[in-house]
Every structure is written in C-alpha cells, then in structure tokens.
Amino acid sequence: MIEKNNRIRILMVIGLSFIICHLSFSPARAQKIEADKTTIDVGRTGYQMPVTATFEFKNKSHKHLKISEVRPDCYCTNIDYPKEQIGAGDKFQIKMTYDARQLGHFDHQAAIFSNASKKPLFIRIKGIVQAGYVDLSGTYPVEMGDLRLDKDALEYDDVNKGFEQVQELNIYNNGTQIYQPNLMHLPSYLSAVMVPEKLAPNRAGKITVTLHSDKLHDYGLTQTSVYLAGNPGDKVSPDHEISVSAVLLPPFAETTADERLRAPKLMMSKQNIDIAFDGKKKKTDVIELTNQGQTELEISSLQMFTGGLNISLSKSKLAPGQSAKLKVTAIRDEILKLRRRPRLLMITNDPDKGKVVININAK
Numbered sequence: 001m002i003e004k005n006n007r008i009r010i011l012m013v014i015g016l017s018f019i020i021c022h023l024s025f026s027p028a029r030a031q032k033i034e035a036d037k038t039t040i041d042v043g044r045t046g047y048q049m050p051v052t053a054t055f056e057f058k059n060k061s062h063k064h065l066k067i068s069e070v071r072p073d074c075y076c077t078n079i080d081y082p083k084e085q086i087g088a089g090d091k092f093q094i095k096m097t098y099d100a101r102q103l104g105h106f107d108h109q110a111a112i113f114s115n116a117s118k119k120p121l122f123i124r125i126k127g128i129v130q131a132g133y134v135d136l137s138g139t140y141p142v143e144m145g146d147l148r149l150d151k152d153a154l155e156y157d158d159v160n161k162g163f164e165q166v167q168e169l170n171i172y173n174n175g176t177q178i179y180q181p182n183l184m185h186l187p188s189y190l191s192a193v194m195v196p197e198k199l200a201p202n203r204a205g206k207i208t209v210t211l212h213s214d215k216l217h218d219y220g221l222t223q224t225s226v227y228l229a230g231n232p233g234d235k236v237s238p239d240h241e242i243s244v245s246a247v248l249l250p251p252f253a254e255t256t257a258d259e260r261l262r263a264p265k266l267m268m269s270k271q272n273i274d275i276a277f278d279g280k281k282k283k284t285d286v287i288e289l290t291n292q293g294q295t296e297l298e299i300s301s302l303q304m305f306t307g308g309l310n311i312s313l314s315k316s317k318l319a320p321g322q323s324a325k326l327k328v329t330a331i332r333d334e335i336l337k338l339r340r341r342p343r344l345l346m347i348t349n350d351p352d353k354g355k356v357v358i359n360i361n362a363k
Contacts, residue, residue, distance in 0.1 A: 032060040033116050039124040043174040046133030052097040053125040059086045072110040100129045144240045146175025156211045156246040169207040173199045179230045189215035219250045220301035220347045265293035266350040275362040277332045287326040291318035301347035308334035330362045
C-alpha cells in the first residue's frame with residue numbers, strides 16, 4: 001500500500017512538472033512580432049538613386065521587445081531600426097535602403113534578431129535599377145503598389161444640381177508588367193474611364209472621373225472612398241484608397257437689390273483656426289458667428305471633411321443681431337494620421353456666404 005502511494009506521488013510530481021514546463025515555454029506566452037509584409041517590391045529606380053522599403057511591425061506579446069541587431073546580406077543595403085525597447089502592443093518600423101550602385105534586378109534580405117525568438121525574422125527588398133531612369137516622385141507622389149498617382153483625393157467643389165464635374169487621376173506604371181487600372185466601389189453618382197485601357201511598364205495614363213450631380217440626394221457634403229485596382233478582379237486594399245468629396249450647393253433664387261439688403265448676413269470672428277497642441281492630446285478653439293442682416297440666418301448644415309475633430313454649435317438659427325459659438329476641438333493623435341487637411345463645411349441661407357469652408361491648421 002505504501003509502495004502504491006509512493007508511485008502515485010511520483011506520477012503527480014512528474015505531471016505537475018510537465019504542466020509547469022509546458023506553461024513556461026508555451027508559444028502563447030512567448031514574444032511575437034507581427035509583420036504587415038516581409039517582402040516589398042520597390043519597383044524601378046535609377047543608377048545611384050537609393051530606394052527605401054519601409055516594413056511595418058507590431059509587438060504582439062505582453063512583454064517589451066528588444067531588437068538586438070538587423071543584419072543585411074550585403075553592404076549595399078542600410079538598415080534603420082528602433083534601438084530602444086518596444087512596448088507590448090506597440091507598432092514600429094524597420095527601413096531597408098538599397099544603394100542602387102549596380103544596374104539590373106536586385107533582391108536582398110536582412111535578418112532581424114530579437115528576444116522574441118531564437119530564430120531571426122527575415123525581410124526582403126527587391127526591384128530593378130535602370131540607366132536613364134527619370135525620378136517621377138514629384139509628378140506622381142502617391143505609390144499604390146507598382147502604380148503611382150499624382151493624388152489620392154478627388155474634390156468636387158461648388159457643385160450645382162444637374163451639372164457634371166470632371167476630375168482626373170494621372171497614373172504611371174512603375175512596375176515590370178502590363179496593368180489594366182480601374183476604380184472599384186464607384187457609387188452611382190460617379191463614373192470612370194481609363195485611357196489607355198492597358199498601361200505598359202514606364203507608361204503614363206489618365207483616369208477621368210465624372211460626378212453626376214443629379215444623383216446626389218443631399219445638399220452639403222457627400223463623401224465616399226473608391227479603390228484603385230491594377231487589374232479587373234483585384235481585391236480591395238486599404239492602401240489603394242482614394243477619397244472622394246462633393247459639395248452640392250443649395251439653389252439660390254436671383255434676388256433684387258432690395259431683397260439683398262433685407263437678407264441675413266453672416267459675420268465670423270475668424271474663418272481659419274490655428275492650433276498648436278504643445279504636448280496636449282486635445283485643443284479647443286471657438287469661432288463666434290453673428291447675424292448682421294435683417295432677417296433670420298439659418299445654418300442648415302455643418303459637416304467635417306475629415307475625422308480628428310469634435311464640433312458643436314450653440315444654435316443654428318440666429319435672429320438679426322444674435323450670435324452663436326462654434327466650438328472646434330482637435331484630437332492630436334487622430335489629426336496626425338490624416339492624409340488630408342482637416343476642414344469644416346457650413347451651408348447657410350446668406351446669399352453671399354451660402355458655402356463656408358473653415359480650415360484647421362494643427363501641429
């Protein structure tokens with residue numbers, strides 16, 4: 001009986017030791033690096049025109065991450081990586097720059113050594129160096145894979161009901177294959193035509209995007225996003241987003257000189273807001289609106305072109321001589337992520353200020 005009890009105790013100790021050992025080395029408790037992508041094709045560049053690939057990562061563990069070294073496979077690449085500890089859940093970047101001192105295709109790797117794993121994580125940059133290459137980064141500053149665009153936003157301002165407005169996206173093929181660029185997720189009020197239909201390497205084209213205002217339902221600001229695809233059937237990617245905004249003006253009947261004298265008249269303490277965060281997460285400013293006309297002023301619409309702002313208006317209808325306060329709060333972390341400048345749109349019944357755009361300059 002005593003011998004049997006001893007055997008049971010020994011088995012329990014062994015089992016407990018196994019559980020402790022398993023928990024200590026469980027992958028769920030180990031540090032992890034999550035990569036957005038580990039291979040980046042930077043396309044074409046010129047001789048002695050260095051090109052950089054930026055890799056996005058996240059520390060998925062619950063502990064600090066420390067990168068001890070990033071070792072490239074040749075001296076032709078330079079590496080820039082964070083030397084300080086990276087907090088749990090934090091995002092970080094590693095930049096890999098190829099010096100482009102040899103013509104032709106290149107394909108190089110670098111090994112990332114850290115306390116996340118005993119094995120290194122590899123990143124890879126590839127592309128092609130061409131003689132006589134022309135740097136188009138100024139003309140086509142927006143990169144979407146192998147395709148480059150002159151802008152990533154379409155703005156249709158001062159649209160009158162029933163009229164069409166046209167915007168153009170100039171596009172360049174910086175890759176090595178033929179593409180058929182097109183825009184996906186077009187709403188009913190937009191149409192697009194690509195010329196030429198197929199875009200060969202090192203060739204430029206144009207996407208003409210037409211706004212059909214008769215299909216817009218609401219006055220004021222209408223916003224959406226469309227997505228650039230390299231070929232028909234490609235999947236939607238957030239990296240290929242193109243924002244679209246349209247401002248449909250309410251109709252104003254022709255007024256006589258006497259009617260204009262009796263019309264509402266909007267006065268503003270300022271039309272642009274300058275905000276310096278000075279280390280704070282939020283900053284608020286106020287614009288005073290006053291009706292200096294002889295009839296009631298109505299602010300029928302108050303909208304934001306972008307996020308990163310909180311707005312409030314004390315009243316939307318002002319009798320002659322009355323004032324209202326427009327409070328604008330800028331949120332630092334959200335503002336810094338914006339690709340477009342933050343702005344507000346007001347639609348009023350003042351015939352001279354039917355549309356008012358308020359610019360927010362934040363830094």
